[in-house]
Amino acid sequence: LVQSCLKLLTALIKNENFTLSSEQLKMLIQFPMFVDLESDSSAVSLSLLKAIVKEKLQVPKMYAIADKVSRLMITHQDESIRKICGEILVGLLVNYDFLRGDNEKRLEGHFNFLLKNLSYEHSTGRKSVVCVLQKLIAELSKPNLGKQSKPNLDKQQSENLFVGLVHRLAAENDKEVLSKICDVIKLLIGCISNHHSSLELCLGWYKQEKSQAKAAQVLGLFIEVKKDPFPKHIRSKVLQEAKTILESAVKLQNTVEEGSIPYWKEAYYTLVMIEKMLKQSPGICFHKNLEDVWEMVFKLLLHGHEWLQTITCRLLNYYFKKLAESPKQVAGSLLGKPSSLFMVAASLCFQLKLKVHRSTVVSKKNDATAEQGKKDDSAATEEDIVTENIVFAVSGLHSVIGQSDHEYWSSLDNDEQAKFLEAFLGFDSGKVRSTFLALTTSGNLSSEKCQDDVRNVLIGSLLKRMGKLAFDVDSLQMRIVFNVYKEFASRLNQEECRLYAFRILLPLYKVCEGYTGKVISDELKQLAEEVRDSIRDKSLGVQMFVQVYSDIKKSLEAKRYKRKREEKLMAVVNPERNAKRKLKLASKNKANKKRKILSNKMDRWSRS
Structure with missing residues (x-):
């Protein structure tokens, strides 16, 4: 009966055609249930309190209720109760005059209370605090258009909120709360008319070793909110500091255990910030002050941490697409030399080996700041980006080798040879490495013959390695490799495709004819048949396809005969x-x- 009466009172107060006087509202606020809210709270009684608060009843008891509701909003276990308490607190702080007489510091006290409880032990309570802060900042930032005055955020309060939220951003480990904190910081940045002091504060953090990760996160949020947050001199400072961080990450990337790799977090958030910077200002992609950063990105493809592998893949994909849009930039770019392209391709093969069960959307919430600004690319999967990158790298290497004359290969300097050797060490045995060195140092090959042999050694070894990874790791790798084969073959003419036909068709033959030695799903078998038929009809031609397919069959039969003979000999x-x-x-x-x-x-x- 009491519950029904409370619901009726709530409906009457909300009804526009029915008005309660101030005396009647004062009588309602004296109900016993509002005296001890923390021990006797229900959704019905709180809904009535919320309706009374909307009537803007100005009585001193409301201030005591605000204190009780703020604690209940954090500590209560029921989500619906926490939500109603948050709405009541926002209504009290926004619609009640806290800036007169003795109540001058009440609003500031409530902000301090909320900032203190950003570190509450349970994530549900922290989430409630962040939601209330978001609503408060949004409401208090609106201009006063009516006669009713309301408090506004001053500069000091904004800075205190900004610093408190940024410190919590570095310590938060709950993804949902982290995403909310980022939203609140973005809202606060948008509300601050003069953001230069906050920006200078972030730049100071970015130079301090222990606060570089959170500074990079917040600088990325500045880029999202403000159209041009970094003047040229500030951008150069940011990129210089970013280069230092990335260099440190590259030097220490060979640490064995993923969790103990130093500088991975600083490097990751720095690259996320640079990604946002590039999306906002695409014209700076090939600027000289970014060259060192791009070199670090290419080296970090070999990093052992999953997050850094993901972000470097995205940035490499962006770089490749920019090169495709501006073909004139290719020759003078960082990937204009065969050694650089081969190193990138080998690094992508290394990544492919590590990517197990990671066919999730690229914009997944690994962290909240990486989530921001990726609405347009939400359909792209990590699998698609890895496939595109490998195709770009291998196709580019094929093209660059074709444009290089014989003298280039016969006179490789020490730096170029070192790059090739480093790439070979990452994925290949010594056999192909020694073959390549013998080939490039010999001086009695014709230019065309040299190009074909170098292509066969470099690109052929990449294709062969990918074929092995397709069977050694997981179904995801097999799908990526087959899609790479299909796309790469479609970019070649018949003679060029013949050069790589055996290595491309060998894994496809094994899957289609059932010689893999493992269970292959029907989906992958169908994909292999589609890729095989596509190469036969569009790239290689039926006659040459039949010849290569027959050679593969003979090769496998010879290996099988040799193995059986060795087994019989072993039995004796x-x-x-x-x-x-x-x-x-x-x-x-x-x-x-x-x-x-x-x-x-x-x-x-x-x-x-």
Whole structure:
């Protein structure tokens, strides 16, 4: 009965055709349930209190209620209660005059209370605080258009809020709360008329070793909110500091354990900031003050941390697309030399080996600042970007080799040779490396022959390595590799495609004909057949395709015959080792049979 009466009172107060007098509202506010809100709180009673607050009843008791509601908003376990309490607190702070007489510091006290509880132990309470701050900043930043005066954020309060939120940004570990904090900081930056003092504060943090990560995050938010937050002299300072951070990350990137890699967080947020800077000002992509940064990006492709691999892939994709838009820039770019392109391609193969079960959307909430500004690219997946990057790198390498004369390959300087050797060390055995060095140092090859041989060694080794990764790692890698083969082959003429046909078609043959030695899904088999047919019809031609396909078949049959002969010989020479091999093979066949039976059962259940 009491609950029904409270609901009726709430409906009457909200009804525009029914008005309660101030005396009647004062009587309602004296109800026992509002005396001890923290121990006896319900959604019904709080809804009534919210309706009374909207009537702007000016009585001293409201200030005590504001204190109780603010604590309840943080500590209560029910989300609906916390939400109503937050709305009541915002209504009290916005619509009640806290700036007269003895109540001069009430608003400031409530802000201090909220900032203090940004570090509350439970994420639900912190989320409520951030939501209230967001609503308060939005409301208090609106101009006073009516007769009713309301408090406004002054410069000191804005700076205190800014500093408190930034400090919490560095310590927060809950993704949802982190995203909310970023939204509030962006809102606050937009409300500050003169943001130069806050910007100078961030630049000071960016120069301090322990605060570089949070400074880079906030500088990225400045870029999003303000159209041109960095004048030229400030941008040069930011990029110089960014270069120093990235250099430190490159030097320390070979630390074994991912969690203990130094400078990864500073480097990651710095690259996110640079990505936002490039999207806002695309014209600076090939500026000289960014060249050192791009070199660090290419080196960080080999970094062991997943977040840095993701952001460097995105930036490399952006760089490749800018080169495609401006072909004249290619020759003078950082990727204009074969050694640089081959190093990038080898680094992408290294990344491909590490990317297991990561076919998520690129704009996923790894962190809140990376989420900002990616609405337009939300459909692109990390798989798509990796595929595009590898195709860009391999196609570019193929083209650059074709434009290089014989003298270039026969007179590689020490720096160029060092780059090639470093790239080979990342993914290849010594055989191809020695073949390449012998080829490039010989002086008795014709120009055309040299180009074909160098292409076969460099690009052929990349294609071969990708083919091995397709079977050694995961289905995601196989899908990426097959899509790379399809796109790369479509960019070649028949003679060029013939040069790489064996290495491209070998993995496709194994999948299509069932010679992989592992269970392959129907989806991947269908993809392999589509890629094979596309290469046959659009790039290689039927006659040459049949010849290469036959060579692959003969090669595999010869290997199979050699292996069986070695097994028979082992049974005679080393029977104990042969017995172990048979047990291992039997165990593997049993597991494959069990997996296949389970897969067939799942298919039947899904169809039924």
